[in-house]
Amino acid sequence: MMSAIEHTRRYYQSKIAALGPTPAGVDWGSAQAQVTRFDQLLKLIPQTAWAMRSSFNDLGCGYGALLERMTSCGINVDYLGIDLVPDMVEAARQRFAGLGEFEVGRGCSRLADYSVASGLFNVCHETPQAEWESFIVEVLDDLNSHSLRGFAFNCLTSYSDPEKMRPGLYYGNPLWFFDLCKRKYAKNVALLHDYGLYDFTIIFESAASERG
Numbered sequence: 001m002m003s004a005i006e007h008t009r010r011y012y013q014s015k016i017a018a019l020g021p022t023p024a025g026v027d028w029g030s031a032q033a034q035v036t037r038f039d040q041l042l043k044l045i046p047q048t049a050w051a052m053r054s055s056f057n058d059l060g061c062g063y064g065a066l067l068e069r070m071t072s073c074g075i076n077v078d079y080l081g082i083d084l085v086p087d088m089v090e091a092a093r094q095r096f097a098g099l100g101e102f103e104v105g106r107g108c109s110r111l112a113d114y115s116v117a118s119g120l121f122n123v124c125h126e127t128p129q130a131e132w133e134s135f136i137v138e139v140l141d142d143l144n145s146h147s148l149r150g151f152a153f154n155c156l157t158s159y160s161d162p163e164k165m166r167p168g169l170y171y172g173n174p175l176w177f178f179d180l181c182k183r184k185y186a187k188n189v190a191l192l193h194d195y196g197l198y199d200f201t202i203i204f205e206s207a208a209s210e211r212g
C-alpha cells in the first residue's frame, strides 16, 4: 500500500504538472485565499523584526509564493523553502533565484528563527484519521525542534459547513490542536480562526524566546 507521504508527493506533482506554479497548482481555491493564509502565518514575526533578516524555514513551500508575499510586505528574511516535490522546488528556484534557497525534502534541514507550514495537512486521501494525525504531530515536532523563536501552521477546520466538506480532506478540530500545542510545545500559543476561510492558524512563541 502507498504511504501517506508518497500519496502526497504524487498528488502535488500532478497538480503542478497540470496547473503550473499558480495558486491552483498548489491546490488553493484562489490567490486571495492563499495570501490571506500567508498573512495569518506572518503574524508570527513581530514587525520590529521585519528588517532583521531573521532565518526562516518554509516547509511545504510549493513554488515559493510566501517568499513573494514577504518581499512585497517588506519582511526581509534569510529564507529556505523545502518541498517534497522536485518540480515545485525547480519552479521556485526559477522564480526567486537570488532571493532565497530552495531544496527537496520532507522536513526542516536547519535550525532557524522561525518556521511555517502552510497547507500541509489538508489532503489526507484515505489515510485513517489516527495515522494522519500522527503524521501531523511528526511535522509539528520537526517544526518545533528547528525553530528558535517560533513557528506556525494552518489546517482546515472541523467547524466548516458540512455541505462544503469533501472526502479525502482532513478537517482538524482547532480545540484539539490548541490543547496539544499548549501542552506539548509552548506556553504562548495563539489560535486564529477569524479570517473568513474554512481553516485556522496556530502560532507559537518557542520556549527559548518566552519571557517570564
Ligand SMILES: C[S@@+](CC[C@H](N)C(=O)[O-])C[C@H]1O[C@@H](n2cnc3c(N)ncnc32)[C@H](O)[C@@H]1O
Residues within 6 Å of the ligand: 008, 009, 012, 026, 027, 028, 034, 059, 060, 061, 062, 063, 064, 065, 066, 082, 083, 084, 085, 088, 105, 106, 107, 117, 118, 119, 120, 139
Ligand atoms: C497546499 S500546498 C501549499 C504550498 C505553499 N505552502 C503555499 O501555500 O503556496 C502544500 C505543499 O506542501 C508540500 N508538502 C506536503 N507535505 C510535505 C512534507 N511533509 N514535507 C515537505 N513538503 C510537503 C506539497 O508538495 C505541496 O507543495
